[in-house]
Amino acid sequence: MVSSQKTGSFLAAPAVTYMVIFFVAPSLLLFSYSFWTASSFRIVPDFVLTNYLSSMKSLLFLKVTLNALFIGLVTATISVLLSLPIAYYLTYVTRSKVIFYLILVTWFSSYLVRIYAWRTLLGTNGLLNAALLQLGIITTPVEAFLFSPFAVGITLVHIYLPFAILMVVSAMSEIKKELIEASRDLGTSPLGAFVRVVAPNAAQGLIGAFMLTFILAASDYVTPQMVGGSSGQTTGLLIADQFRKTGNWPLGAAQAFIMFALSILVYVIITALARASGLTRPRKSILRQEK
Numbered sequence: 001m002v003s004s005q006k007t008g009s010f011l012a013a014p015a016v017t018y019m020v021i022f023f024v025a026p027s028l029l030l031f032s033y034s035f036w037t038a039s040s041f042r043i044v045p046d047f048v049l050t051n052y053l054s055s056m057k058s059l060l061f062l063k064v065t066l067n068a069l070f071i072g073l074v075t076a077t078i079s080v081l082l083s084l085p086i087a088y089y090l091t092y093v094t095r096s097k098v099i100f101y102l103i104l105v106t107w108f109s110s111y112l113v114r115i116y117a118w119r120t121l122l123g124t125n126g127l128l129n130a131a132l133l134q135l136g137i138i139t140t141p142v143e144a145f146l147f148s149p150f151a152v153g154i155t156l157v158h159i160y161l162p163f164a165i166l167m168v169v170s171a172m173s174e175i176k177k178e179l180i181e182a183s184r185d186l187g188t189s190p191l192g193a194f195v196r197v198v199a200p201n202a203a204q205g206l207i208g209a210f211m212l213t214f215i216l217a218a219s220d221y222v223t224p225q226m227v228g229g230s231s232g233q234t235t236g237l238l239i240a241d242q243f244r245k246t247g248n249w250p251l252g253a254a255q256a257f258i259m260f261a262l263s264i265l266v267y268v269i270i271t272a273l274a275r276a277s278g279l280t281r282p283r284k285s286i287l288r289q290e291k
Contacts, residue, residue: 180193
């Protein structure tokens with residue numbers, strides 16, 4: 001038992017060391033920066049709450065943060081909903097890996113190439129406007145398709161949907177098909193089998209897929225610059241400007257940790273809703289049932 005623990009600690013040591021050096025230590029340094037001040041592109045060590053207070057009082061920061069949360073929640077919700085039938089089909093219906101490989105192939109295309117592709121599709125001379133003009137639905141090209149929250153959302157869904165699909169597939173692959181067949185034999189409808197069998201057992205994977213997509217979408221600052229315009233601006237872009245343009249690293253650090261706290265709050269709310277709906281159970285009740 002002791003030797004197995006030593007072996008596990010030895011195997012985990014490289015990953016733990018990597019995380020401490022490249023994640024924990026920089027995060028702690030950035031957190032300390034959030035209490036400092038900046039003057040004329042010079043960072044002054046201090047301990048003040050000015051950066052947090054000024055951020056919470058800034059109407060621009062609040063507006064951009066709410067926009068980022070909205071885009072993140074919409075993107076995560078749509079991505080998870082779209083990934084459910086795809087993951088179900090890949091896990092329980094087909095044995096072919098063609099669709100799975102096609103999903104992986106999307107990662108071979110550049111992130112920026114996909115953004116530019118959506119700029120081409122949604123532009124005034126793009127495919128969407130051309131199709132609507134040919135069908136007679138519109139008489140003039142619609143400029144609102146591009147440089148809007150709609151453009152940011154549809155682009156982010158396209159970019160992060162493969163992440164959600166892979167996580168949901170991983171969660172569903174642990175559920176035996178015999179459980180679903182047994183529920184169907186007992187008279188449960190296909191939707192009922194999913195709600196009563198698949199969803200509760202894959203709940204942690206669904207929450208993980210939702211949170212990963214939410215965090216990536218809400219913190220993205222490249223896509224809003226390319227297709228969002230002023231109405232699609234997110235907190236990530238505002239934070240990046242504090243580091244690149246104004247040189248106010250402490251303020252940018254404070255805004256980053258405010259967004260980090262909001263992400264934790266979203267996770268707590270999603271987890272609480274899952275428990276209230278019966279999809280997940282508290283860890284203590286699971287351990288008590290196993291005993």
